[in-house]
Amino acid sequence: MQGRDVTNLERELESAEANYRLFKENNVRAISVMGALGSGKTSLIERMITRLKPCGTGMGTICADCAGDDDHQRFLACGVQSVQVNTKDNCCLDAPSVKLALQSLSLETIDLLFIENVGTLICPADFPVGAELELIVISVSEGESVVRKHPKIFSQTDLVVVNKIDLADAVNVNPRIIVADYARLNPHGKVILADVFHNRGINALLQALKIECATERW
Numbered sequence: 537m538q539g540r541d542v543t544n545l546e547r548e549l550e551s552a553e554a555n556y557r558l559f560k561e562n563n564v565r566a567i568s569v570m571g572a573l574g575s576g577k578t579s580l581i582e583r584m585i586t587r588l589k590p591c592g593t594g595m596g597t598i599c600a601d602c603a604g605d606d607d608h609q610r611f612l613a614c615g616v617q618s619v620q621v622n623t624k625d626n627c628c629l630d631a632p633s634v635k636l637a638l639q640s641l642s643l644e645t646i647d648l649l650f651i652e653n654v655g656t657l658i659c660p661a662d663f664p665v666g667a668e669l670e671l672i673v674i675s676v677s678e679g680e681s682v683v684r685k686h687p688k689i690f691s692q693t694d695l696v697v698v699n700k701i702d703l704a705d706a707v708n709v710n711p712r713i714i715v716a717d718y719a720r721l722n723p724h725g726k727v728i729l730a731d732v733f734h735n736r737g738i739n740a741l742l743q744a745l746k747i748e749c750a751t752e753r754w
């Protein structure tokens with residue numbers, strides 16, 4: 537089981553830093569994608585992959601779920617390298633699991649690595665994986681109070697996608713309330729409004745991540 541005492545946290549940070557160094561040494565930009573269950577993480581990554589494939593960007597995914605390989609199969613269907621991590625009793629990925637998963641990827645062919653965490657807004661706040669960039673995907677169906685209920689992860693993550701805005705009226709949620717709560721909590725943070733289902737917000741997100749369509753490796 538994942539613990540939270542100081543020794544464990546130090547070990548987690550050291551492992552995350554080691555992953556970070558490994559990514560840098562291999563010119564891999566690793567993006568940690570977090571968010572509640574069903575918020576649209578896999579859909580968003582699929583859209584980014586589809587958008588970037590014609591650019592010649594080498595991409596891979598590490599795909600975490602407690603069980604099963606549904607999302608992993610979706611990524612394989614996009615034609616990228618992917619590794620499945622089943623976290624079983626642990627509520628999210630940790631840096632050592634990511635390190636292990638990296639052994640199954642050809643890092644020299646990967647420019648961009650998407651790391652999709654288990655669907656939760658709680659545990660990932662305590663378990664950095666060593667990614668250069670981190671983003672949280674919210675679905676409007678999580679309600680207007682989602683940021684207020686999870687201050688820790690939102691205060692330490694500088695990029696948020698508010699997704700499924702096509703459903704905002706149907707679920708009686710005003711996305712501007714979510715945006716305002718996040719701005720209060722994290723004044724440096726950036727928000728992208730998205731409707732991934734209808735391919736809206738993808739370009740803005742790629743710009744925010746400073747990902748360009750390039751045929752050259754970074």
Ligand SMILES: Nc1nc2c(ncn2[C@@H]2O[C@H](COP(=O)(O)OP(=O)(O)OP(=O)(O)O)[C@@H](O)[C@H]2O)c(=O)[nH]1
Nearest residue numbers: 572573574575576577578579655699700731732733
């Ligand atoms: N209406 C609408 N549906 C969406 C949107 N984005 C994703 N979905 C749907 O939401 C459901 C969950 O999407 P996923 O991408 O699997 O969500 P996830 O966050 O990866 O889910 P977990 O990995 O299980 O936590 C799917 O049925 C998607 O088609 C959107 O912008 N609008």
Ligand SMILES: [Mg+2]
Nearest residue numbers: 577578607652
């Ligand atoms: Mg998913």
